[in-house]
Amino acid sequence: MTKINTSINGKIYSDEVEDNTLLVDFLREKLGLTGTHVGCDTSQCGACVVHLDGNSVKSCTTLASQVEGKELLTIEGLAKDDDLHPIQKSFQNNHALQCGFCTPGLVMSSLDLLNKNKNPSEYEIREWFEGHICRCTGYKNIIKAVQEAIAL
Amino acid sequence: MYNFKYHKVNTIQEAVSLLSSCEDPKILAGGHTLIPTLKQRLSQPSDIIDISTIKDLSSISIQNNKLMIGALCTHNDVSSSPDVISTIDGLSELAKKIGDPQVRHRGTIGGSVANADPAADYPAALVALKAVIHTSKSTYQAEKFFIDMFQTAIETDEIIRGIEFEIPITSSYKKFKNPASGYAMAGVFIAKFDNDIRVAVTGASSVVFRLREVEEALTNKFNISSIENISIDSSNFNDDIHASSKYRGNLVKVLVEEAISDLI
CATH class of the missing domain: 3.10.20.30 (Beta-grasp domain)
Structure with missing residues (x-):
């Protein structure tokens, strides 16, 4: 132990x-x-x-x-009581999840990306997600969610 | 995974003494090869020696016109270091192509070099950049360090402290990734020095190697046409479900050409 x-x-x-x-x-x-x-x-x-x-x-x-x-x-650690974190909200707004299994990891990863790169291009977002697999969404709405979160 | 005894050490001396006293120990740095191996029960060490908190192994600096990278620097440290970018851009680019961002936050250069995976990226850079590997008891020229698949010159009670790179005029790394694993099906590192050119290949064979004929041709004249008539001997190249040896031979030539055009 x-x-x-x-x-x-x-x-x-x-x-x-x-x-x-x-x-x-x-x-x-x-x-x-x-x-x-x-x-x-x-x-x-x-x-x-x-x-x-x-x-x-x-x-x-x-x-x-x-x-x-x-x-x-x-x-x-992201949501404050009933208030979702802005990235969680943008995932919700953009229907960036279907079954939701990959979502916690993608949200945490998105937060790390936006902490390090305030305005990533679509290419940079896609490259950042190399270590993620989502079998429902085809990634399109996940990228849109991150792009929306840039502005938040 | 099987059970093991976990040790956290704060100094190289502590780690070395545990390496000598434990029955079948393994060093843990970033753990991004070791932990997956343990999970698959491909390895059953008695003891895991976590060296990740040893302090003086994670710095990057330029000393006497050489780039020094501590063994515990992560791939992300290497790719984002201003010292690496300003001296050996090709090495920073190489580190950026390893795994994914989360892997690069944990995996270390020392771990990768010690593991000597035939499809790992760093060996090509070390051999092309005339690197010297500093360990707890000796130093090794990179070319003599990598012996074969997962086999290096390092002894069982020895730990890599850091790697010293010669700074070239310019360099480039080109890699053809296996689309599933991201490992190099072939990777070519070209380093252009004042008086010579070094070309090293990883992923194509059981161990990193130099393309001496290509090096000579490029040292005479650095352009794509000077290697036009050189054929790559692929007879000993890896031949597996991902690619035939002949395919890898062609891939190596294409990657050499891409790296040359990058540097012209």
Whole structure:
């Protein structure tokens, strides 16, 4: 077992985890933060994307032990009470989801993109989403949602 | 994945001593090859030694006209570093073509070099840029470091500290990605120095190699027509479901031409 202290969505967590626990399993199974999804479990689909010290990462390819002393932001940390985050709103406005499975990862990834690049071109948005797979939307409305979020 | 004992270390010395005392240890840096391998139960180490928080391994600097990159620098660090962009633009471009943004936020140059995946991108840059690999106990010329598929000159109790690159006049990396995995079906790095040209190829064979005939022709005259009559010997190239060796041979020539036109 390894002891970890980490800040998740602004709240401090101290816990003991099995050494081989993945971050995504720690979030979902130990903390009940089930907004972060496991899609492919092979670091390709991006459903598990969270922010680690301000960078989007795949939580299925990170050990829980590795986040000791670090700051995490998950999809649960975006909305304030009933007010959706502007990126969540733009996903809603643009019908950028159908089944919703890939959405938490895409929203977290979009936020990281817009934090780093205030005005990405369509090409840059598409390139940024290389590590995401959405099987419902054909991506078009996701791109539109990000473009709308630029203005928000 | 199988269970293992996890260790977090703060110094290279601690890591080296664990490497010597543990039964079957593995070093964890960014984990973007190791963790997928563990999840598939393709590897069963007794101990995982997390070196990601060792402090002095994550800086990038220019020293004595060489570019120094710490082993723990992520692909994103390499692609976005002003020092890399201003000295070896081709290396920054190469790092930008690895995986996807989330992978580039975690995967490290030291991890990739130590792993020596035959389809990894960095080996082509290291060999073309006459890189020297600094480890916890020695230094290696890149050409002598990469021995074969997943095989390097590094010993089991040795850790890469950083990589020192010669700064060329100009450089370019061209890669043909496998559309599913994003790994190089072939990748060509050309570095133009004052007195010579280096051309290194990754992804086409079991290990990175130089195209010496092409290098000589380009050193005499740097244009596409000077390599027109050179045929690439693809007899030892990888031959798999993604591409035949003959196809990879053609791909290498096309990528060489693309890199040349990039630099003219």
